[in-house]
Amino acid sequence: MNARSHEEYKDNIGAYVLDALPELEAELLERHLAGCESCRAEVEQLRPVPAAIARSVPQVEPPPSLKANLMATVNAEAGAREVEAREERRRERRSFGSWIAGLKPRVAVALALGVLALGVVVGVAADKIAGGGGPAGTTVAAKIDRKQMPTGQASLVVKGNTGELELSDAPQPPSGRVYQLWYQHGKTIERGGTFRPRSDGSYDVDLPVAGANAVLVTVEQAGGAPAPTGPPVMQFTV
Amino acid sequence: MALVQRGDARAFEAIYDRHGAAAFSLAYRIAGNRAAAEDIVQEAFLSVWRSSVRYQAQRGNLRSWLLSVVHNRAIDWLRRSLTHTRHEIEVDGIEERKAAPEFTDVEALRRDEARTIRSAMEGLPSDQLRVVELAYFGGFTHSQIAEMLGMPLGTVKGRMRLALDKMRDGLGEAVA
Numbered sequence: 001m002n003a004r005s006h007e008e009y010k011d012n013i014g015a016y017v018l019d020a021l022p023e024l025e026a027e028l029l030e031r032h033l034a035g036c037e038s039c040r041a042e043v044e045q046l047r048p049v050p051a052a053i054a055r056s057v058p059q060v061e062p063p064p065s066l067k068a069n070l071m072a073t074v075n076a077e078a079g080a081r082e083v084e085a086r087e088e089r090r091r092e093r094r095s096f097g098s099w100i101a102g103l104k105p106r107v108a109v110a111l112a113l114g115v116l117a118l119g120v121v122v123g124v125a126a127d128k129i130a131g132g133g134g135p136a137g138t139t140v141a142a143k144i145d146r147k148q149m150p151t152g153q154a155s156l157v158v159k160g161n162t163g164e165l166e167l168s169d170a171p172q173p174p175s176g177r178v179y180q181l182w183y184q185h186g187k188t189i190e191r192g193g194t195f196r197p198r199s200d201g202s203y204d205v206d207l208p209v210a211g212a213n214a215v216l217v218t219v220e221q222a223g224g225a226p227a228p229t230g231p232p233v234m235q236f237t238v
Numbered sequence: 239m240a241l242v243q244r245g246d247a248r249a250f251e252a253i254y255d256r257h258g259a260a261a262f263s264l265a266y267r268i269a270g271n272r273a274a275a276e277d278i279v280q281e282a283f284l285s286v287w288r289s290s291v292r293y294q295a296q297r298g299n300l301r302s303w304l305l306s307v308v309h310n311r312a313i314d315w316l317r318r319s320l321t322h323t324r325h326e327i328e329v330d331g332i333e334e335r336k337a338a339p340e341f342t343d344v345e346a347l348r349r350d351e352a353r354t355i356r357s358a359m360e361g362l363p364s365d366q367l368r369v370v371e372l373a374y375f376g377g378f379t380h381s382q383i384a385e386m387l388g389m390p391l392g393t394v395k396g397r398m399r400l401a402l403d404k405m406r407d408g409l410g411e412a413v414a
Contacts, residue, residue, distance in 0.1 A: 011392070014399035015380040019313060020373035022381065049405045051302035053374050054264050054309055055348070056355035062262035066276045071251055073280075074287050078247040199276050 004028065010039055017046045068175055069196055072222050076178050076194040079223020083191075137164070142234040148219065149233045152201060156236040161210035163238065167203040172196060173219050179233065180224050181207065184214040194224040209238050239293050239300060242286070250287055257301055258283075260348075261308045268312040268375050278315050282308045309374075316377035358408040366401035369394055 009032045015021045016029050033040050137159035144154065152170035156163045165181075173179055173196060181192030190212075197203040209215060216232040218225075241249035261282065265275035286293075286307060293303050359367060372378045372386070380398065384391040 011395050011399070012380075014402050015373065015395055017402065018370065018373040018398060019309070020378065020380045020383070020398070022379050046402045046406060048302075049402045049409075050309075050374060051306065052355045052405070052409055053359070053370070054302070054305035055260065056352050056359060057263050057267040059259055059349075059352070060263045060266050062258055062279065063272065063276060066262065066279060067251075067254060067258060069276075070254060070280050070283055071247070073284060074247050074250055077287070078245055081245055199273055199280075 004032070006032075006036065006039070009036070010042070013039060013042050013046065017043060017050055019050070065172070065199065069172070069199070072173075072176070072178055072196050075222040076196075076224055080194065083224065083226065140236045140238065142236055143232075144234045145231065148231075154217075154234050154236075156207070156209075156215060156238070158209060158238055161208065163207040163209035163215060163236075165203075165205050165207055165215070167197055167201070169201040170197040170203065171201065176222050177219050178222050178224065179217050180220040180228075182216040182218065182228060182232075183207075183209065183212040184216060185211055186213065189216075189228070191224070191226060194220065194222075212238050214238060250283075253286075253300070253304075254283060257304050260301065261304060264305055264308050265312050268309070268377070269315060274315060275312075278311045279308060282311045285311075313377040355409065358405050361408065362401050362404060366397045366404070369397045370401045373398065 009029055012021055012025060012029050016026060021029065029039075033043060137157040140156045140158060142154035142156070144152070149171060152167060154165070154167045154170065156165050178194040178196055180194045183190040183192055192207070192215075193205075195203060195205065207215060215236045215238060216228070217234045218228045218230055218232050220229060239249075239253070242253060258279065261279045262275055265278040265282075266272060269275050269278060282304075286304065293300065359370070362370070368387070369383055372383045373380070378386070380394050381391055384394045387394070
């Protein structure tokens with residue numbers, strides 16, 4: 001890394017504020033800026049120009065789906081934070097040994113398994129399960145309820161304790177609703193996260209599948225539900 | 239913004255309502271297609287929501303800061319893109335934004351401001367405007383621009399600097 005003169009750094013200031021310096025050059029200049037008041041002052045003087053250029057572009061109406069997708073994720077995450085906070089409070093209460101506080105989740109799980117079992121019994125138009133093992137993992141295709149999800153494909157590649165969920169051409173859930181993941185461990189079910197596919201219908205995420213014998217996806221209100229409220233849109237038998 | 243950083247979804251929605259169109263317009267101008275612009279804006283706003291990028295009030299107003307977040311994401315997208323070629327934006331079919339009634343005055347001021355800035359840009363010598371546009375909207379580095387235009391790197395740096403100085407002087411309070 002060659003030492004540079006003050007003038008050489010100064011010559012790079014224009015490119016720097018336009019974000020047109022390669023990363024390494026930008027880092028070198030930033031180190032110089034830390035100790036050079038006059039260069040810092042020049043950067044501060046020029047910085048508002050790119051901000052103005054950003055405001056010069058012709059205004060284009062964004063599609064309504066942008067806000068809908070964004071807010072679905074934001075509301076889901078805000079809801080999940082609330083659920084997490086509630087669960088934290090519940091755990092604190094349990095630590096006092098309240099038997100009743102411990103009973104409620106088990107009731108919810110029993111109800112949830114009832115709803116999911118009903119979904120399977122009343123007729124999930126299932127795609128075939130395709131399996132394939134080997135060092136790349138075991139690929140599990142989804143059983144998809146085509147009434148709820150008429151298009152799209154989904155697969156889960158299980159590698160040790162992780163499952164790589166991949167969706168393509170999946171439809172967006174209805175407005176105000178999201179897909180929610182669930183992990184079934186024998187007779188208990190564990191709540192997972194929520195998601196919406198990207199605008200092209202794709203989505204991928206790594207799931208903690210250790211000990212789970214099935215991964216399920218349902219459609220829930222934005223923010224997610226503490227227990228499934230309807231039959232699964234898709235399910236993977238791990 | 240403090241409310242957003244504390245996880246208030248309604249406050250976040252208000253920020254999107256106020257600045258989402260400007261963000262989308264900038265992403266669209268850089269990416270050249272609506273689907274990519276949508277992904278860029280979504281990523282940018284989610285990074286703000288998840289507090290992975292922090293607003294620093296002393297570095298300028300909220301709108302400028304949000305647009306700089308969108309700009310960074312859009313340039314990352316361009317540089318990741320395998321087909322990083324100069325694209326032309328199809329002007330046909332671009333729907334100029336219709337001002338929402340509640341923001342009519344604000345919108346009018348913003349349009350005036352955008353016109354003033356565009357006119358300052360158009361007032362630059364064409365060789366200076368070219369390097370600024372290739373850098374800011376094209377996501378090219380100074381050395382890539384020098385190579386594309388077949389000119390010494392020092393010339394590109396000089397033109398960038400001259401253009402920025404002229405715009406700074408020409409716009410005065412508009413960029414203050």
